[in-house]
Amino acid sequence: MSEERVAVYISKSLYEKAKKKVKESQGEWKDVNDFVEFVLREILTEEEEREQVYTPEEEEEIKRRLRALGYL
Numbered sequence: 054m055s056e057e058r059v060a061v062y063i064s065k066s067l068y069e070k071a072k073k074k075v076k077e078s079q080g081e082w083k084d085v086n087d088f089v090e091f092v093l094r095e096i097l098t099e100e101e102e103r104e105q106v107y108t109p110e111e112e113e114e115i116k117r118r119l120r121a122l123g124y125l
Contacts, residue, residue: 061089 063071071085082088107115119125 063089 068085071088075082075085075088078088082091116125
């Protein structure tokens, strides 16, 4: 499955740090593009997971309990 790609520009110093990380990875990433895509995917996935802490049903149950305790 091949996805369309776009160019993203980063500072030379950040590129050099990423390049060093790829070199030290012992083949975990094939190049800087692969590494940067991995890092972005990890960060965005973590962010999505944090946003979905409770289901709507769980939120309603929490509200119900808070009301019963007199907080809402």
